Amino acid sequence: MGATCAGWKMLLYLLVGLARGLAALVQASPFPTSLRSDITLLFQNDLNWTEFSNHPSALLLSTPLNSTSASIACSQLSESLLSTSSPFFTYDMTHQLAYQSFLGHHPFLQRYWVSPSSSGGCQAVGAFGTVVAAGCGEKLPVLCTQSARWTITGEGTVPAEWDMFPPVDPKYGVGVQSGNLSFLGTRDQLSFRFLGIPYANAPSRFEYSTVYSGPSSINATSYRSPCTQIGGMGPGSEDCLFLNVWTPHLSTTSSSSSLKPVLTNGSFGIADQVTALRWVQEHIASFGGDPRRVTVSGQSAGAASVRALLGSPPAIGLFNGAILQSDPVGSGMSAPWTYYPIITQEYNSTTQGILALTGCNGTDNVAQQLSCLKAYDPLQLVNISVVANAPVVDGTYVTTTELPLTGTGPLARVNVMIGNMRDDGAAIISYPTQGESLLNAAVAATGGLFPLPSGSNTTLDIFNLTARMGTDTIFRCLSEATAQSGLNHSLFKSLWYYQFERSYQLNWWSPNWPACVPPVEEGFPYGDPSQEYFHCHSGDLYLAFGSLNRAALPYRDAADLPFAQAVLDRWASFIRSYNPNPSMAYLTVRGYANTYNMLVQEGTWKPVGAAVLSVPERSTGWLELEQCAALNLSLATFG
Incomplete structure (x- = not known):
C-alpha cells in the first residue's frame, strides 16, 4: 500500500488537463498518410519570445509535388504556400533548410516550393534562403505557411503551463495512426502537440495500472485532469494516467532514419511510470519519436522517481537516458527516497497512522482495511497529516532497499x-x-x-x-x-x-x-x-x-x-x-x-x-x- 500511496506525491513534468473525444473529428483531420508525405514543423527558436512574431513557422511536406499539387496539399492543412515576405525569412530558411540537409533528409542544394512571385510566377527557395524562379511542373518538396498562433497566458500565481489553452480551431487538427489507435492532435507556432493521451486504463485505487486498451479514437487536443492532490494544482482526479507528446515531425512510416529522441516524463507511482514507458515503446514511433532513444527526466521528487526507475527490473530496457535534477538523496527528510523501506516497516511507521486518521483501523482484517481506504474520499485522503510519499520494496517494481551502485543488483546501465x-x-x-x-x-x-x-x-x-x-x-x-x-x-x-x-x-x-x-x-x-x-x-x-x-x-x-x-x-x-x-x-x-x-x-x-x-x-x-x-x-x- 505504501508503494501506491507514494505514487500520489511523486511529480515529474507531466502536464495534464481536459479533453473531449470525437471519432468523426479525428477522421476529418489530415494524417501524414492521407497527405502521402511526412510533415515537419520548422521554427527558428532562439527562446527570445518577444521576437516570435517576426519568425513565423512553416510546414515542410517532404514528398516532391508540382506547384499545383503543392498548393492543394497546403490547403488540406488549412494553409497556403509559404510567403517569402517575413522580416527574417532568409535567415530562418538558411538555418532551417541547412538543418534538413544536416540530418540527411534532403540535399544541401534542394529547392522547395514557396508562394508565387508578385507577377504570379512559380518560385522556390534554396540554400541560404535564396528565392529563385522555378518551372511550375517541377516536382519539389513543399513549404506551407503555419498560421496557428503561439499562446502565452502571461504572469500569474499558478504556472502558465497548467492554464488551459483557448479552444482548438479544428482547422489546425492533425491526426496520427498508431496500430489500431487514432489520435487527434493540434499544432501551434512551436510544435505539433498531442495532449491528454491515456496511456493506461482508468486505474483502480491500490492496483497496478495496465496499458490503455479503450476506445480507438482519442481526442488529444487539451490537457486532462491531474492526479488527486492538495495545493494549487488540485483537486484533480484519480483517473489521471495521461501523457503529452510534443513533436516537430510526423511521419508516414515508423522508419528509424527520421525519428527524434524522446524525453519521457512519467506520472505518479513507479508502476504507473513503467506503464507509460511501455506505451511509449509501443506508440511513440508513430509520433516521430525513436523508442530506442528514450530519456526519463525528473526534478526533485521526480528525480527520486527516476532514481527508482534506474533500479526497477520492469523498467530496465525501456529507456536509454536518465536526467536527475536536484534528486532528494541523503539523510533527514530525503532518507525515504534514498533507503526504501520494506512493506512491514512502512506499515508500522506510516500505514497504521493512515488507517487511524481515516477511521479504517476498526478491524485487523487487511482486506477490509484496504476496502475502507479504497472507498475513502480521495481529496481527504491526500490531505491527511500522515503520508506515504516514497517507494517501498514491493518485490516487483522496487526490489532492493537502495539503488544498487556496486554492480550487484538490478540497474539500468544507461x-x-x-x-x-x-x-x-x-x-x-x-x-x-x-x-x-x-x-x-x-x-x-x-x-x-x-x-x-x-x-x-x-x-x-x-x-x-x-x-x-x-x-x-x-x-x-x-x-x-x-x-x-x-x-x-x-x-x-x-x-x-x-x-x-x-x-x-x-x-x-x-x-x-x-x-x-x-x-x-x-x-x-x-x-x-x-x-x-x-x-x-x-x-x-x-x-x-x-x-x-x-x-x-x-x-x-x-x-x-x-x-x-x-x-x-x-x-x-x-x-x-x-x-x-x-x-x-x-x-x-x-x-x-x-x-x-x-x-x-x-x-x-x-x-x-x-x-x-x-x-x-x-x-x-x-x-x-x-x-x-x-x-x-x-x-x-x-x-
Whole structure:
C-alpha cells in the first residue's frame, strides 16, 4: 500500500488537463498518410519570445509535388504556400533548410516550393534562403505557411503551463495512426502537440495500472485532469494516467532514419511510470519519436522517481537516458527516497497512522482495511497529516532497499546526467526568526567546516549556513556519491554532473522570498543576476525547459537569454546524443551562435567532476567533500 500511496506525491513534468473525444473529428483531420508525405514543423527558436512574431513557422511536406499539387496539399492543412515576405525569412530558411540537409533528409542544394512571385510566377527557395524562379511542373518538396498562433497566458500565481489553452480551431487538427489507435492532435507556432493521451486504463485505487486498451479514437487536443492532490494544482482526479507528446515531425512510416529522441516524463507511482514507458515503446514511433532513444527526466521528487526507475527490473530496457535534477538523496527528510523501506516497516511507521486518521483501523482484517481506504474520499485522503510519499520494496517494481551502485543488483546501465542547484536547500528549510541562534553543538560537530558568515544581518547569516548544510544533507552529497559509485564500477554508459550557479526562480513558487531572486538594482528592475543571491530548488526548470516564454517572464540582464539558450542546448544535446556538449557543426547549421561562442570561450563539459552552470561556465572537481564527509555522507557512501 505504501508503494501506491507514494505514487500520489511523486511529480515529474507531466502536464495534464481536459479533453473531449470525437471519432468523426479525428477522421476529418489530415494524417501524414492521407497527405502521402511526412510533415515537419520548422521554427527558428532562439527562446527570445518577444521576437516570435517576426519568425513565423512553416510546414515542410517532404514528398516532391508540382506547384499545383503543392498548393492543394497546403490547403488540406488549412494553409497556403509559404510567403517569402517575413522580416527574417532568409535567415530562418538558411538555418532551417541547412538543418534538413544536416540530418540527411534532403540535399544541401534542394529547392522547395514557396508562394508565387508578385507577377504570379512559380518560385522556390534554396540554400541560404535564396528565392529563385522555378518551372511550375517541377516536382519539389513543399513549404506551407503555419498560421496557428503561439499562446502565452502571461504572469500569474499558478504556472502558465497548467492554464488551459483557448479552444482548438479544428482547422489546425492533425491526426496520427498508431496500430489500431487514432489520435487527434493540434499544432501551434512551436510544435505539433498531442495532449491528454491515456496511456493506461482508468486505474483502480491500490492496483497496478495496465496499458490503455479503450476506445480507438482519442481526442488529444487539451490537457486532462491531474492526479488527486492538495495545493494549487488540485483537486484533480484519480483517473489521471495521461501523457503529452510534443513533436516537430510526423511521419508516414515508423522508419528509424527520421525519428527524434524522446524525453519521457512519467506520472505518479513507479508502476504507473513503467506503464507509460511501455506505451511509449509501443506508440511513440508513430509520433516521430525513436523508442530506442528514450530519456526519463525528473526534478526533485521526480528525480527520486527516476532514481527508482534506474533500479526497477520492469523498467530496465525501456529507456536509454536518465536526467536527475536536484534528486532528494541523503539523510533527514530525503532518507525515504534514498533507503526504501520494506512493506512491514512502512506499515508500522506510516500505514497504521493512515488507517487511524481515516477511521479504517476498526478491524485487523487487511482486506477490509484496504476496502475502507479504497472507498475513502480521495481529496481527504491526500490531505491527511500522515503520508506515504516514497517507494517501498514491493518485490516487483522496487526490489532492493537502495539503488544498487556496486554492480550487484538490478540497474539500468544507461546514460545519466545528474546535478543540483548550488543552494537547493534554501527553498526547503525555514527562514530563521529574528534572534534565533544556531545550535553550537551542531556546528562544533563539523569541526568548523560550516562557519557562520560574519555579515551585518545575523538572521541572514544563520539562514546562509543552514541553507548550505541543508543543500549538502538533502541533495548534494549523496548525488555526488551516486555519480562516484557509478564511475567506480563502470555502471553507466556515460555520466555527467553539474551544479547551477545561476537561476531563475519559478514565479509561482519562491519560498523564503526574496532569498531566491537577485537583488533589484538601478538599471535592473527585475533583479541583477550577476549579484549574489540564493540559487534555489526549482530555479533550473525555466532554463532546462526553455519555458520563460510560457510565463511571459522578462530577461533580467543581457546574459539571461544566451545562458538560457546554452542550458537548453546542453539538455537537448544529452537527450539527442547522450552528451551535453552539442557538436560545433550542429550549432553552426542551426544558427545557435551564442552557445557556439560559449563553447569556444569556455570549453566543453567534462564527464568527470562538476560543470558549474553560470556566466561564465567552469569545470571543477566534486564540491563540499570535507563537509559531506563530516555529515557522514561521503563519496564512498554507496561503495
